Amino acid sequence: MAIGIKDVARAAGVAPSTVSRALGTGPVSADVRRRVQEAVAATGYRPNMSARRLRSQRSMTVGLVVADIRNPFFTQLSRAVEDAAYRAGMRVFLCNTDEDPTREAMYLDLMADERVSGLILAPTRALKSQALAGFQVPVVLVDRPLPGGRRDAVVLDNRGATAMLVDHLVASGRSRIAGLFGATSATGIERRDAFQAQMQAHGLAPVIAMAPPSLDAGRAALADLMAGADPQAMILSNGLFVGAALRHARETGLSVPRDIALAGFDDEPWTSLVEPGITVIRQPVEAFGREAMQMLLARIANPDLPTRSVVLSGELVARGSTA
Amino acid sequence: MAIGIKDVARAAGVAPSTVSRALGTGPVSADVRRRVQEAVAATGYRPNMSARRLRSQRSMTVGLVVADIRNPFFTQLSRAVEDAAYRAGMRVFLCNTDEDPTREAMYLDLMADERVSGLILAPTRALKSQALAGFQVPVVLVDRPLPGGRRDAVVLDNRGATAMLVDHLVASGRSRIAGLFGATSATGIERRDAFQAQMQAHGLAPVIAMAPPSLDAGRAALADLMAGADPQAMILSNGLFVGAALRHARETGLSVPRDIALAGFDDEPWTSLVEPGITVIRQPVEAFGREAMQMLLARIANPDLPTRSVVLSGELVARGSTA
DNA sequence: AAACAGGGTGGAAACGTTTCCACCTTTCCG
DNA sequence: CGGAAAGGTGGAAACGTTTCCACCCTGTTT
Numbered sequence: 001m002a003i004g005i006k007d008v009a010r011a012a013g014v015a016p017s018t019v020s021r022a023l024g025t026g027p028v029s030a031d032v033r034r035r036v037q038e039a040v041a042a043t044g045y046r047p048n049m050s051a052r053r054l055r056s057q058r059s060m061t062v063g064l065v066v067a068d069i070r071n072p073f074f075t076q077l078s079r080a081v082e083d084a085a086y087r088a089g090m091r092v093f094l095c096n097t098d099e100d101p102t103r104e105a106m107y108l109d110l111m112a113d114e115r116v117s118g119l120i121l122a123p124t125r126a127l128k129s130q131a132l133a134g135f136q137v138p139v140v141l142v143d144r145p146l147p148g149g150r151r152d153a154v155v156l157d158n159r160g161a162t163a164m165l166v167d168h169l170v171a172s173g174r175s176r177i178a179g180l181f182g183a184t185s186a187t188g189i190e191r192r193d194a195f196q197a198q199m200q201a202h203g204l205a206p207v208i209a210m211a212p213p214s215l216d217a218g219r220a221a222l223a224d225l226m227a228g229a230d231p232q233a234m235i236l237s238n239g240l241f242v243g244a245a246l247r248h249a250r251e252t253g254l255s256v257p258r259d260i261a262l263a264g265f266d267d268e269p270w271t272s273l274v275e276p277g278i279t280v281i282r283q284p285v286e287a288f289g290r291e292a293m294q295m296l297l298a299r300i301a302n303p304d305l306p307t308r309s310v311v312l313s314g315e316l317v318a319r320g321s322t323a
Numbered sequence: 324m325a326i327g328i329k330d331v332a333r334a335a336g337v338a339p340s341t342v343s344r345a346l347g348t349g350p351v352s353a354d355v356r357r358r359v360q361e362a363v364a365a366t367g368y369r370p371n372m373s374a375r376r377l378r379s380q381r382s383m384t385v386g387l388v389v390a391d392i393r394n395p396f397f398t399q400l401s402r403a404v405e406d407a408a409y410r411a412g413m414r415v416f417l418c419n420t421d422e423d424p425t426r427e428a429m430y431l432d433l434m435a436d437e438r439v440s441g442l443i444l445a446p447t448r449a450l451k452s453q454a455l456a457g458f459q460v461p462v463v464l465v466d467r468p469l470p471g472g473r474r475d476a477v478v479l480d481n482r483g484a485t486a487m488l489v490d491h492l493v494a495s496g497r498s499r500i501a502g503l504f505g506a507t508s509a510t511g512i513e514r515r516d517a518f519q520a521q522m523q524a525h526g527l528a529p530v531i532a533m534a535p536p537s538l539d540a541g542r543a544a545l546a547d548l549m550a551g552a553d554p555q556a557m558i559l560s561n562g563l564f565v566g567a568a569l570r571h572a573r574e575t576g577l578s579v580p581r582d583i584a585l586a587g588f589d590d591e592p593w594t595s596l597v598e599p600g601i602t603v604i605r606q607p608v609e610a611f612g613r614e615a616m617q618m619l620l621a622r623i624a625n626p627d628l629p630t631r632s633v634v635l636s637g638e639l640v641a642r643g644s645t646a
Numbered sequence: 647a648a649a650c651a652g653g654g655t656g657g658a659a660a661c662g663t664t665t666c667c668a669c670c671t672t673t674c675c676g
Numbered sequence: 677c678g679g680a681a682a683g684g685t686g687g688a689a690a691c692g693t694t695t696c697c698a699c700c701c702t703g704t705t706t
Contacts, residue, residue, distance in 0.1 A: 002459075004692055015656040020694055027653055044457065049436045050382070051692035053373040054661050069402060075392050079419065091433070094417050096402065110414070113372045134367065246596055270593030273569055327662055338686045343664055350683055374662035377691050 403612025
């Protein structure tokens with residue numbers, strides 16, 4: 001039924017192996033190449049990727065496993081990765097774990113089954129680096145490092161970025177500062193630790209809460225935090241929490257920035273749309289994707305490369321929420 | 324090097340064919356099934372999807388081709404589709420055309436090469452329904468119908484939703500109403516036509532502009548519209564334009580809703596975060612995904628089914644921007 | 647003039663599965 | 677007690693490619 005390389009071969013009057021070479025990289029005469037191309041057009045032949053991958057043992061596909069596709073950071077990242085992959089002649093297999101370690105494990109198995117050439121991964125905190133150990137293919141971590149194992153990674157300078165936020169808030173005259181951090185990612189932990197350290201560097205006592213990245217959990221944690229500590233300012237470790245905090249302030253009648261200042265991570269489109277605008281750390285998302293893909297390709301080409309870690313700097317975007 | 328089904332067979336003391344049956348659906352004795360499972364665990368065997376697909380001629384994969392992954396509508400949609408697919412034992416191959424007909428054509432070819440079992444597609448307006456004709460696999464259109472060919476589709480009741488917006492604005496006492504619609508999607512066209520019709524039903528003269536879905540193009544079109552027509556209200560056909568309109572109002576010192584009322588499509592998270600909240604049509608995105616997947620599975624199971632079209636209703640969420 | 651290099655080509659094996667077919671049990675029924 | 681049905685198993689073919697190998701040319705070198 002379906003037309004294969006043999007049908008093309010017959011139409012072009014050559015052997016199947018010659019068609020294969022004409023379509024790929026192989027020495028063929030100009031005449032044969034033209035005849036094959038005509039035959040392909042005439043028959044409407046489309047290559048069968050499964051057969052191609054099976055025989056050649058090369059999938060020309062990289063996996064991208066992100067933690068939360070609703071998060072604009074990851075959608076932007078996936079676009080950047082895909083562009084870079086496409087330029088390198090590779091496809092991207094995108095999966096979304098939803099911060100769920102079970103789904104994450106499932107998708108990692110899936111990637112193995114698909115025999116991807118490499119993997120870009122934003123791991124859940126629950127991921128045992130041992131789980132990656134059995135993984136044969138090159139892996140590049142993105143956004144989130146992994147505690148134990150030495151792995152290629154491209155991450156934000158969370159320490160520096162958090163310190164910028166703290167300094168900015170302290171400079172604005174606030175001292176009772178609270179922080180709400182994501183509990184499921186290494187990034188949340190890093191930012192929490194940096195927050196604590198920088199507050200202490202200023203001789204201030206940090207107020208800290210952690211929550212899983214859901215709207216409800218965030219709001220509950222915020223309510224506790226506000227009620228308990230009566231902070232003058234608040235640092236939020238992701239865009240979801242920033243939104244939740246703004247909503248909470250609105251609902252409890254707190255004025256931003258007079259009653260409470262808000263600052264967070266991720267410059268989502270709406271942070272400049274609300275009134276007042278939100279002070280945030282802007283991450284170089286495109287660079288994350290580009291660097292990750294580049295590292296991955298380098299490691300695929302040469303698996304014995306020493307492990308590298310690229311640290312990108314965030315940029316403080318000061319807006320009205322911390323005036 | 325890599326372990327295959329033969330290695331498992333040897334370890335379990337059975338034939339490869341028996342391992343295949345034990346792993347899939349086949350009559351095997353309880354004893355053999357247990358031995359095979361042990362052997363799989365012992366050897367760390369992972370199936371090779373390419374080989375499986377090649378031999379079985381079934382990919383158990385559906386393609387999902389969306390137009391703009393940054394649009395929360397499509398990210399939500401992809402989550403819903405993925406959940407539904409997973410429940411049916413299928414994988415999802417997600418691609419983002421970025422409203423670019425060239426990329427769209429490329430990804431359609433890619434889907435054909437991957438021999439996906441079916442395809443869920445939000446087509447660009449430039450897509451010739453003829454381009455899908457050569458497509459062997461079942462296709463379900465989502466969000467955007469296709470002019471010419473009869474195809475399964477799940478779409479919003481754009482006519483009704485647009486009428487709701489117009490009625491709502493007219494009821495609030497506004498009569499000079501302008502509309503900005505996406506130029507690259509069938510949806511934009513439908514909404515524009517419905518806008519025109521409903522305005523005329525009220526005996527009002529519609530002011531209409533179209534723009535490609537980019538922030539810059541939207542802002543340029545808005546500036547023209549505002550300057551030329553001095554509208555009291557504005558209807559925006561997607562979330563991007565709503566944001567652009569709000570920004571434009573802010574920058575030109577127009578007060579919302581006093582100087583101009585704003586209403587649009589897509590209830591993105593921030594529409595309730597800004598002040599005033601934006602009046603929007605909320606789309607049942609989860610239902611879009613669920614219905615589309617269901618239709619696709621039905622058609623895969625029985626390709627001779629008559630073409631169906633599911634029309635979902637939007638919900639008017641009235642907020643301060645039209646008070 | 648003989649040997650050689652190398653581009654161009656066809657034939658056949660191989661990639662790792664699933665599935666067809668044949669065969670051997672066992673069980674059940676007449 | 678004989679035979680048919682059904683369950684379980686192994687052997688081998690097949691899926692559509694790529695790639696190895698052998699071969700044939702033509703042109704160049706010794």
